[in-house]
Amino acid sequence: MMKISFHGADQGVTGSCHLIECAGKSILIDCGMYQGGRELKEENAAPFGFDPESIDYLLLTHAHLDHCGRIPLLVKRGFRGEIITTPASLELARLVMLDSAGLQEEEARYQSRKAKRHTGKSHADIEPLYTTLDALNSLDYVGRHASYDQPLEIAPGIRATFLDAGHILGSASILLELEEGGKSHRILFSGDLGNIGNRPILRPPETPPKVDTVVMETTYGDRLHKQLEPSIQELYDAVNTTVGRGGKVVIPTFALERAQEILYYLREGLEKGKIHHYINVFLDSPMAISATEIFKRHPECYDTETLQLSRDGNDPFNLPGLHFTRETAESMAINNIDGGAIIMAGSGMCTGGRVRHHLKHNIWDKKNSIVFVGYAAKGTLARRIIDGADKVRIFGEEYPVNADIYTIGGFSAHADQAELLAWHKKTGNPATTYLVHGEEESMQAFSRLLSHTKVVMPELGDSFDLQ
Structure with missing residues (x-):
């Protein structure tokens, strides 16, 4: 019997993990981290x-x-199967997993020191969720690479086709064609779908095929995005206004896709005279710097305009005054600059990374601005600032929120409600649609728009037969 079960991002936005059982094989779609509060x-x-x-x-x-x-963690606990993904996703995933392992180790050391201070015992060592070695070991299980639109025979009775999802570099929706006991079933996992609205760098999501079952994300299932062009102009206005009064612009930045997209727009704004000042721009994120280098290595994922820029010898992600700051000392030196700067630093939700240090030094000053250009989950520092907190706690101290706060929604890398609905309609009235990767109110709102399909919002651990 073909089955599907759900083990993450179920009535929540993070931790994607879905399991298919067919023809004696077990196939996992994603194995993600839960993100948000501690x-x-x-x-x-x-x-x-x-x-x-x-x-x-x-x-x-x-x-x-x-x-x-x-x-x-999956490998640490015994996984010895084959990992399959696109070449661009593999490079980025290596970067992401190694960065995460470093953060896990750093947090474990901090908690161990804290426990030892409280207990006075020297043996109060706290283990990280996984280590850098675990992350490196997991790469040993990478097998075949997937190419867009090229069916891949995973095992007898199981065929996978990766379709361009237009979300980040290398992202894919995955079509599984299953056969067992004389029965066949087509199931499509949306992954995260990209925002179609004339965004640069990547192609829009590919038209999905007709299938029996859909498992789809609903991150923005209850809302529409702002239009892109006004969002770009709002970014330029925030920069011009803030730099014009001698302030700094802090942009909490997701290292993958969002950092590269903002660099693209800043370059374009300077070239077209829409940014009125010469500005020092600091990409203060080792991970975002490495991700930008990976983006440059995969022009096969670019849209037509960005590909042409690259072929003409123009770097889509470079601009005058751009500084890559990998070292901690370089990051700390940014605090000595007196205005006239844009600081792009991770993490986008302000849950870690260098951006918290920049918030500490800048959020209390009325000359400055904090510009949010991405999703902020409940329980995160970014969400508290966006929701209008008068003061926030950073590194154990409270700081007043005096800087101007901008929330620019049009840059989202996720499809909005209308785009999700249009994508789903092209799947041909699937018998069942499983909604995942969304907060409950988002899923409920989106489910009411679906017709000619049975809608299921699975809970963690739920299992279903695929008829």
Whole structure:
């Protein structure tokens, strides 16, 4: 019997992990990290809900942490199967997993020191969720590479086709064609779908095929995005206004896709005279710097305009005054600059990384601006600032929120409600649609728009037969 079960991003936005059982094989679609408040630490460390040793294949839709972040833990706990993804996703996932492992180790050291101070015992060592070695070991299980639109025979009775999802570099929706006991079934996993609205760099999501079952994300299932052009202009206005009064612009930045997109727009704004000042721009994120280098190595994923820029010898992600700051000392030196700067630093939700240091130094000053250009999950520092907090706690101290706060929604890398609905309609009235990767109110709103399909919003651990 063909089955599907759900082990992450179920009535929540992070931790994507879905399991298909067919023809004696077990196929995992993604194995992501739960992100948000610290209380999710226990969810990441909890059992997967299946035996990692039993998994034969892991198909990765894309390299965001909430889709690949628990792969090293899966290997640590016994996975010995084959990991299959696109070449661009593999490079980015390697970067993401190694970065995550470093953060896990750093947090474990901090918690160990804290425990020792409180208990006075020298043996209060706290283990990280996984280590850098675990992340490196997980790469040993990468097997075949997937190319867009090229069916791949995973095993007898199981064929996978990766379709361009237009979300981040290398991202894919995955069509599985299953056969068992004389029955066949076509199931499509959307992965995360890109925002179509004339965004640069990547192609829009590919038209999906007709299928029996759909498993689809609903991150923005309850809302429409702002138009892109006004959002770009709002970014330019924030920069011009802030720099014009001698302030700094802090942009909490996701290292994958969003950082490269903002660099693209800043370059374009300077070239077209829409940014009125010469500005020092600091990409203060080792991970975003490496991701930008990976983007440059995969022009096969570019849209027509960006590909032409690259072929003409123009770097889509370079601009005058751009500084890459990998070293901690370079990052700290940014604090000595007196205005007239844009600081792009991770993480986008302000849950870690260097951006918290920049918020500490800038959020209390009325001359400055904090510009949010991405999604902020509940429980994160970014969400509290966006929701209008008067003061926030950073590194154990409270700081007043005096800087101007901009929330620019049009840059989202996710499809909005209308785009999700249009994508779903092209799947040909599937018998069942499973809604995942969304907050409950978003899924409920989106489910009411679906017709000619049975809608299921699975809970963690739910299992269903594929008829």
